[in-house]
Amino acid sequence: MIEKAVDLIETLEFVLDYKRVPECLVKEKDCPCPPNDGDPMGCYVPEERKVYICIDRIKNFIKEYEIKCDYEMVRNIVSLHEHIHAYFHQKLGQFYNLNNHVEEPVTEFLTFYTIFSYKQEYINCFLQINKHLLRHYQYWEFIWGKSSPYITLTYNNEHISIKDFVSELLRSYNKEVVFKTLVETIVIILKHTVGKDWNTFRKEMEFSFLKVFNINLKISLLEGGVKL
Ligand SMILES: [Zn+2]
Secondary structure, eight states, X not given: OGGGOSSHHHHHHHHHOOOOOOEEEEOGGGOOSOSSSSOSSEEEETTTTEEXXXXXXXXXXXXXXXXXXXHHHHHHHHHHHHHHHHHHHHHHGGGOOOOHHHHHHHHHHHHHHHHHHHOGGGHHHHHHHXXXXXXXXXXXXXXXXXXXXXXXXXXXXXXXXHHHHHHHHTTTSOHHHHHHHHHHHHHHHHHHTTTOOHHHHHHHHHHHHHHHHXXXXXXXXXXXXXXX
16 A cells, blocks of 8 residues: 555655656765755756755755754655656656746645645655745745635636645545646646746646646546556
């Protein structure tokens, strides 16, 4: 069962059919990630199809921002975020050319949503880290509906957030089906808005999310849900 997955990356493998890329833990001198732009503690290098985790930067980040969770937990969260970039690369292929102001909040959203679905004890640590990242990394809150102006879905004649939509779905479908369908829906919307800015992505989410979601849900259920 999925609860016995060794780590969250294994969850992505089981539920999303993600093909795990190699992950290298490196000291500062071997860290290829730009220090002041983008992810501060690791990166996914598409040309190499590899995830790098920069251990000194994780230690410094914990110290500098007084993050109250242990090193392993922060490292696992950083690793999850980077593997989600790799997952986008696999799913988008030649279209993997996303606007950074869309890719980072969506990656943070899926990092949060994976934790929310499979490892809730990480939520507090995720929130502590996220608030010290660049502003657009916090836009995940608008996707989830944690803060306004959030993405609004019109469902059963009501305006609701994705957060409320997910809790509604969890009454009828199992967690894996909801998780897989939601993530795959977001990937399709990313594909439709490659290279476009945040507002275009946001409008596309509001405009076509439910339509794409319903198609994906039917496919998922016809396939017999998620095979584990
Ligand atoms: Zn990132």
